Amino acid sequence: MQKRILVTNDDGVQSEGISALAEALAPLGEVTVVAPNFEASAIGHALTLARPLRLERVADRIFAVDGTPTDCVNLALTKVLLGRPDLVVSGINKGSNLGDDVTYSGTVAGALEGALMGIDGLAISLERSDGPFDFAQAANVAATLARAVLRHGLPARTLLNVNVPRIAARGFRATVQARRNHVTSVREALDPRGQAYYWLEEGQYDWEPHDHSDYQAVKDGWISVTPLQPDLTDHAGLATVGDALRDLPLHRPAEVE
Numbered sequence: 001m002q003k004r005i006l007v008t009n010d011d012g013v014q015s016e017g018i019s020a021l022a023e024a025l026a027p028l029g030e031v032t033v034v035a036p037n038f039e040a041s042a043i044g045h046a047l048t049l050a051r052p053l054r055l056e057r058v059a060d061r062i063f064a065v066d067g068t069p070t071d072c073v074n075l076a077l078t079k080v081l082l083g084r085p086d087l088v089v090s091g092i093n094k095g096s097n098l099g100d101d102v103t104y105s106g107t108v109a110g111a112l113e114g115a116l117m118g119i120d121g122l123a124i125s126l127e128r129s130d131g132p133f134d135f136a137q138a139a140n141v142a143a144t145l146a147r148a149v150l151r152h153g154l155p156a157r158t159l160l161n162v163n164v165p166r167i168a169a170r171g172f173r174a175t176v177q178a179r180r181n182h183v184t185s186v187r188e189a190l191d192p193r194g195q196a197y198y199w200l201e202e203g204q205y206d207w208e209p210h211d212h213s214d215y216q217a218v219k220d221g222w223i224s225v226t227p228l229q230p231d232l233t234d235h236a237g238l239a240t241v242g243d244a245l246r247d248l249p250l251h252r253p254a255e256v257e
């Protein structure tokens, strides 16, 4: 039976990245695009609960939602595909999704939502370059990995976070999430009415060195493939926290020492 592939992103349904992705995956099965109708980068795994959502058919098997990538996956399964696809592929994002930044990423969240529903997921991001984005290599990578995942499957509740370098890649590398030294940069200015406003700026790239990190792999010209899972538990820290909790009184301390 023909495989069903759901494609989403966070750059919006009009992004060239999602068109390149859908086109590359077309030979592998029936591709359906359900994506935000606006640029939803850095929206993370957000779900829209406080207002209604609209689902608009843009073209044959292409749908736009005025919501997040996570909303898109949920509407796709319940209202478009009327069931589960074999694979969710999110991207191709304009810009990397590396290390600690994956928690902000709407691109990763699209694939994560699939993983939470028991569907294999891929998130594909392309490193920024000075010129316009060239999605050709990343699209080929997406098709290659999608074919492999459709054939062999992924472990339960696992998704692959794939980052493609802007240069011709040397090959694939399995990687871990890099750690970023977060430097918050907030620009302050005055609006025309003299009120202060603030603009969060993208942090400087300041990464802790690590031989096997996603950041290092892309920097060295490799395609980074990081297996992610939704369980954020620090399993190694569980015993320490348990020990610390054991003697804590349930009542509020009478006074501060």
Ligand code: MN
Binding pocket: 010, 011, 040, 041, 042, 093, 094, 107
């Ligand atoms: Mn994006």
